[in-house]
Amino acid sequence: MLKYTIAFLKRGDEILLLNREKPYWMGCWNGVGGKLLPNESPLDCVLREINEETGIKLETIHYKGTVTWNVGSFDGGGMYLYLADLPADFSYSTPTKTDEGILDWKKIDWILDTENQGIANLHYFFPAMLHDNQTYEHRFIYEGDLVKAFTSIPQNLEVCHSNQVPVK
Numbered sequence: 001m002l003k004y005t006i007a008f009l010k011r012g013d014e015i016l017l018l019n020r021e022k023p024y025w026m027g028c029w030n031g032v033g034g035k036l037l038p039n040e041s042p043l044d045c046v047l048r049e050i051n052e053e054t055g056i057k058l059e060t061i062h063y064k065g066t067v068t069w070n071v072g073s074f075d076g077g078g079m080y081l082y083l084a085d086l087p088a089d090f091s092y093s094t095p096t097k098t099d100e101g102i103l104d105w106k107k108i109d110w111i112l113d114t115e116n117q118g119i120a121n122l123h124y125f126f127p128a129m130l131h132d133n134q135t136y137e138h139r140f141i142y143e144g145d146l147v148k149a150f151t152s153i154p155q156n157l158e159v160c161h162s163n164q165v166p167v168k
């Protein structure tokens with residue numbers, strides 16, 4: 001069981017991102033989401049976190065796989081990945097300051113720009129997340145802060161059940 005969820009809310013060619021105020025995340029744009037509560041399913045967690053962090057209430061969301069990270073041989077953890085496809089006319093004005101940080105819509109092209117500083121390393125898994133129906137386990141291996149290796153391993157959807165938790 002992974003410890004976190006992350007969600008990307010898409011409206012046309014934009015994604016709603018959060019720049020968290022916590023020292024570790026300060027200045028870094030990332031999806032909304034957070035830590036699973038005890039006995040909480042990933043789906044319930046991500047819907048709760050979206051509501052807490054943005055005020056947006058979604059009934060459901062697409063499960064898109066997992067993202068895990070190892071630092072050298074140390075298992076750093078991981079998160080369940082979700083994508084919401086909002087209507088093009090979905091009204092949510094930004095930038096908005098919340099208790100967590102600043103929310104803003106960012107263009108997908110901006111997110112995919114590998115030269116971009118100040119953004120979590122989303123460009124590795126965004127193309128598959130946006131355009132591929134297959135779900136993947138996206139694995140990062142870090143050396144310090146540097147991505148040393150990245151692989152995407154297809155998940156077998158038949159083993160995904162009960163609130164879309166992939167069985168390990």
Ligand SMILES: Nc1nc2c([nH]c(=O)n2[C@H]2C[C@H](O)[C@@H](COP(=O)(O)OP(=O)(O)OP(=O)(O)O)O2)c(=O)[nH]1
Binds near residue numbers: 020022034079120121
């Ligand atoms: N893109 C990306 N996101 C990450 C990585 N590591 C990691 O925790 N995240 C995500 C998972 C969560 O959605 C978010 C961290 O959320 P958070 O620390 O604010 O979670 P939280 O508020 O629920 O946790 P807490 O206050 O209870 O400690 O960042 C990473 O390496 N890359």
